[in-house]
Amino acid sequence: MGITSALYSGVSGLNTNSQAMSVIGSNLANTNTVGFKAARTVFSDLLSSNISGSGGASQVGRGVTVSKVDNVFSQGTFEATASNTDVAIEGEGFFLLKEPGDDTTYYSRAGAFRFDQDGFLVNPEGFRVQGKPFDDDGNLIAGDPTDIQVPNEGLVPAKVTDLMTFNTNLDASEVAPPALPAFDINLPETYNYSASTTVYDTLGTSHLVTLYFVKDAAVNSWTWHWSAEDTLGTVQEGAGAVPITFDTEGVLTGGGDGQIPAIDWLNGSDPAVPIDLTFETTQFNSASTVISQDQNGFAAGNLTNVGINEEGVVIASYSNGEQVNISTLVLGKFTNPGGLQMIGSNMYVGTEASGPARSGIPGPELGSIFTNSLEQSTVDMGQEFVKMITTQRGFQANSKIITTVDEMLGELINLKR
Numbered sequence: 535m536g537i538t539s540a541l542y543s544g545v546s547g548l549n550t551n552s553q554a555m556s557v558i559g560s561n562l563a564n565t566n567t568v569g570f571k572a573a574r575t576v577f578s579d580l581l582s583s584n585i586s587g588s589g590g591a592s593q594v595g596r597g598v599t600v601s602k603v604d605n606v607f608s609q610g611t612f613e614a615t616a617s618n619t620d621v622a623i624e625g626e627g628f629f630l631l632k633e634p635g636d637d638t639t640y641y642s643r644a645g646a647f648r649f650d651q652d653g654f655l656v657n658p659e660g661f662r663v664q665g666k667p668f669d670d671d672g673n674l675i676a677g678d679p680t681d682i683q684v685p686n687e688g689l690v691p692a693k694v695t696d697l698m699t700f701n702t703n704l705d706a707s708e709v710a711p712p713a714l715p716a717f718d719i720n721l722p723e724t725y726n727y728s729a730s731t732t733v734y735d736t737l738g739t740s741h742l743v744t745l746y747f748v749k750d751a752a753v754n755s756w757t758w759h760w761s762a763e764d765t766l767g768t769v770q771e772g773a774g775a776v777p778i779t780f781d782t783e784g785v786l787t788g789g790g791d792g793q794i795p796a797i798d799w800l801n802g803s804d805p806a807v808p809i810d811l812t813f814e815t816t817q818f819n820s821a822s823t824v825i826s827q828d829q830n831g832f833a834a835g836n837l838t839n840v841g842i843n844e845e846g847v848v849i850a851s852y853s854n855g856e857q858v859n860i861s862t863l864v865l866g867k868f869t870n871p872g873g874l875q876m877i878g879s880n881m882y883v884g885t886e887a888s889g890p891a892r893s894g895i896p897g898p899e900l901g902s903i904f905t906n907s908l909e910q911s912t913v914d915m916g917q918e919f920v921k922m923i924t925t926q927r928g929f930q931a932n933s934k935i936i937t938t939v940d941e942m943l944g945e946l947i948n949l950k951r
Contacts, residue, residue: 537946539583539596541939546597547932550577553600554925561913569610569644569880570911572918576602607871610643610909618841619655621645622909625901627865630664630679630893631657631881639664641866641891643909644880649840655682655848659879665848665861666895672859679864679893682848684840690852692738694807695831698731698794700745701814704756705822706784710749717748719761719771724748726756727822734831735803739765743794743809747778747822754780754817760794765801780817789813832856846896846903865900866891 554575564570578601585592612622623629628641640661647663650656655663664679708726711717717724730744746759756778761771778789790813798805809829835854842848846863868874873887884891896903 537939537942539594541936541943543595543597544932544935544939546580546599547935548929550598550600551925551929551932553603555922555929557603558918558922558925561918562915565911565913565915567644567880567911568646569642569909570913571605571607571610571643572911572913573603573605575600576604604872605874605876606912608912610912612904612907613910615906615908617646617648618839618906619647619649620906620908621647621842621846621863622904622907623865623896623901624904625865625898626871627867627896627901628871628882628891630864630866631661632664632681633661638883639866639891640877640881640883641868641874642881646908649684653684655684657880659881661879661881663863665846665863667861668859674862674895680861682861682863684837684848684850684860689837690835690850690854690856690858692734692736692834693831694736694804695733695809695829696807697810697812698733698743698829699812699814699827700729700731700824701826702729702747702824703816703818703820703822704747704749704778706754706817706819708749708822710751717746717759717773719744719746719759719769725759729824729827731827731829733762733809733829734833735799735801736807737801737803738833739799739801739803740833741797741799750777752777754782756789756817758792762794762797764797764799768800770797774811778813778815780815784817784819786813786815786817790815842903842905844903844905862895863903864893865896866893867900868892 557573557575561572577598580596580599583594583596585594609624622645623643628643629645631640631642642657644657647655647657662681665682666679667675669675704727711724715721715724725746725748727747728744730742732740733743734740741762743760743762748757750757758774758778759771761769763769772795774792776789776792779787781787792811794809794811796806796808833854835852835856837850838853839851840848848860850858850860868891869889870887873885874882875885877883894900
């Protein structure tokens with residue numbers, strides 16, 4: 535019985551080392567696989583049997599088996615790429631993917647993404663990358679992650695200007711113009727300073743709006759007027775309802791808000807959209823100047839580029855200069871990533887052993903995003919070849935057990951002769 539059990543111990547060694555060689559072969563085959571995590575084979579001995587001897591009870595091992603094939607989720611190095619939709623994770627997070635028509639969430643470290651014909655961000659197998667979308671005001675929408683999609687009509691609709699901000703300085707040394715002639719946009723001597731900005735109607739047509747600032751006879755007070763020309767060449771104009779006032783240090787104290795009434799541009803656009811004004815104005819003894827001006831409208835534009843920034847935000851760029859935040863990538867993290875189940879194509883699914891995923895936007899806890907980069911395989915070829923040598927020797931040693939036991943059994947049979 536002892537000789538026969540040694541034979542089966544050798545067989546277990548052959549089987550186990552064969553499995554280990556399969557793991558090594560898979561590692562070496564995936565040396566250049568993006569995001570691949572090298573695996574290792576953990577051996578354990580089989581249950582031993584008890585024998586009795588003059589020195590007392592002893593145990594004899596019965597061979598070896600594969601205890602676990604571990605995926606070692608160490609950080610891989612990054613490879614720079616030319617694609618602005620290639621991303622890599624530094625940290626412990628995983629990209630979230632879903633197959634169209636399937637609610638199962640898949641996880642991957644491979645960030646070789648691209649956009650398909652429908653504008654969805656997908657991996658090479660067509661699984662859609664998950665993210666949190668932004669609303670029209672650039673705020674993240676609460677809720678579960680969804681497919682990341684850039685509308686591929688290739689055109690962003692125009693946005694009407696309904697808010698303008700002027701950051702200006704009005705020269706404190708200016709004097710009030712004479713009461714006569716009255717304010718006239720065609721007479722520069724009737725106002726102290728003017729500034730123009732481009733605004734957009736609901737059709738995306740651009741128009742020029744000019745603001746005029748007039749120093750009042752009252753101390754530290756200015757009135758303002760506006761003018762705009764419609765598409766027929768008619769100049770429309772008006773005056774601000776509230777003066778802009780300052781304290782003795784030139785700091786704004788009143789009139790910081792104003793409004794230009796709705797203008798009918800006479801081109802078929804909506805004539806009922808007023809423009810709210812915000813004056814971030816100072817009155818210092820320095821030349822009147824516009825430090826900055828901003829308005830929230832823009833013309834229609836064609837899609838020119840889509841990329842992912844360092845915060846994991848998918849940004850669509852348009853020919854009108856607008857950049858629109860589409861979605862931000864969502865990452866998932868597991869307490870025990872070694873418990874994930876491999877399903878091929880660089881993807882995993884969660885199991886009871888891995889625990890549930892904690893998902894969220896990229897950051898210190900879930901991982902940082904690097905654009906124009908891909909995470910390389912963590913396979914160390916030198917280490918794998920060393921493992922191959924030791925595994926080969928282990929296989930040879932176990933084969934010798936079988937041949938030796940066979941010779942011993944032959945000697946036993948020869949006793950009958």
